[in-house]
Amino acid sequence: MAMNLEERTLLIKKWVLEAGDKIQILLKNDLSVQQKSNRTDLVTNIDKEIEKYFVEKIRTYFPDELIFSEEGFGNTVTKLDGNIWYLDPIDGTTNFIMQQKNYAVMIAVYEDGVGQIGMIYDVYNNKLYEATKGRGAWVNGEKISQPKNISMRNGLLALNSQIIFRKEFETHRNLGNESLGVRMIGSAGLEMMEVLQGRTALYLASSLEPWDFAPALILIAETGLVTRNFDGMAIDLLNKQSFACGTPQSIKDFLGYLEKKRLQ
Numbered sequence: 424m425a426m427n428l429e430e431r432t433l434l435i436k437k438w439v440l441e442a443g444d445k446i447q448i449l450l451k452n453d454l455s456v457q458q459k460s461n462r463t464d465l466v467t468n469i470d471k472e473i474e475k476y477f478v479e480k481i482r483t484y485f486p487d488e489l490i491f492s493e494e495g496f497g498n499t500v501t502k503l504d505g506n507i508w509y510l511d512p513i514d515g516t517t518n519f520i521m522q523q524k525n526y527a528v529m530i531a532v533y534e535d536g537v538g539q540i541g542m543i544y545d546v547y548n549n550k551l552y553e554a555t556k557g558r559g560a561w562v563n564g565e566k567i568s569q570p571k572n573i574s575m576r577n578g579l580l581a582l583n584s585q586i587i588f589r590k591e592f593e594t595h596r597n598l599g600n601e602s603l604g605v606r607m608i609g610s611a612g613l614e615m616m617e618v619l620q621g622r623t624a625l626y627l628a629s630s631l632e633p634w635d636f637a638p639a640l641i642l643i644a645e646t647g648l649v650t651r652n653f654d655g656m657a658i659d660l661l662n663k664q665s666f667a668c669g670t671p672q673s674i675k676d677f678l679g680y681l682e683k684k685r686l687q
């Protein structure tokens with residue numbers, strides 16, 4: 424089905440808002456929670472239902488396009504050719520189970536590895552973050568302006584929990600000493616929306632999957648922010664990897680700090 428970018432954006436937005444409504448209805452019943460790889464890696468019936476809902480829509484409207492998604496209803500994606508969908512039905516599942524807030528529905532479309540449309544829906548706060556390539560980043564219809572290029576010293580540092588727990592990330596967590604303070608939400612997508620709005624200078628995650636960062640990357644690209652892995656390399660859209668997202672200055676400060684510590 425031929426559809427231009429604008430039409431696709433409108434359609435995806437409709438799906439995302441519908442998914443938010445579905446979540447709120449499903450939340451009225453008891454959640455069924457299962458463990459995946461370990462005790463803290465959880466999935467609920469709602470994560471699965473929402474992924475199935477999007478997969479069905481995508482396969483109806485765009486039957487030739489591949490889906491890179493978290494809960495197993497998509498495809499195996501090994502190359503970036505053509506249109507690829509990235510889908511994280513609920514980012515922040517542990518928050519979803521424990522708090523019923525601080526989670527987001529996340530979806531993106533890339534064409535030959537270039538981000539076209541990215542959406543992150545903070546259902547609890549009814550905030551829809553969206554970007555279509557070349558048209559800026561928006562939240563609930565308001566354009567997000569480019570955040571100030573704050574340094575690590577003048578900003579907050581956000582971390583994912585593995586950086587706090589794991590021995591190998593001691594240097595990374597100690598970067599907190601160079602910042603104004605450390606914060607942690609527990610949803611990669613929402614952490615990046617804080618960076619996008621100039622409230623956090625830098626977000627570090629020990630390892631993220633492509634569905635965790637692909638939607639945010641499109642919003643980030645529209646607002647002059649920078650993403651790198653912990654080796655200072657560009658983010659790879661096919662693999663799990665370490666992840667840093669921040670103002671250009673905070674990324675420079677972070678990579679410079681790692682280098683300085685490595686040489687000590």
Ligand code: IPD
Binds near residue numbers: 608630
């Ligand atoms: C997780 C969250 C979390 C991040 C993890 C992700 P999920 O996503 O974004 O903040 O630290 O690495 O896996 O599993 O809740 O969709």
Ligand code: CA
Binds near residue numbers: 511513515635
């Ligand atoms: Ca996720």
Ligand code: CA
Binds near residue numbers: 470511512513515
């Ligand atoms: Ca998820």
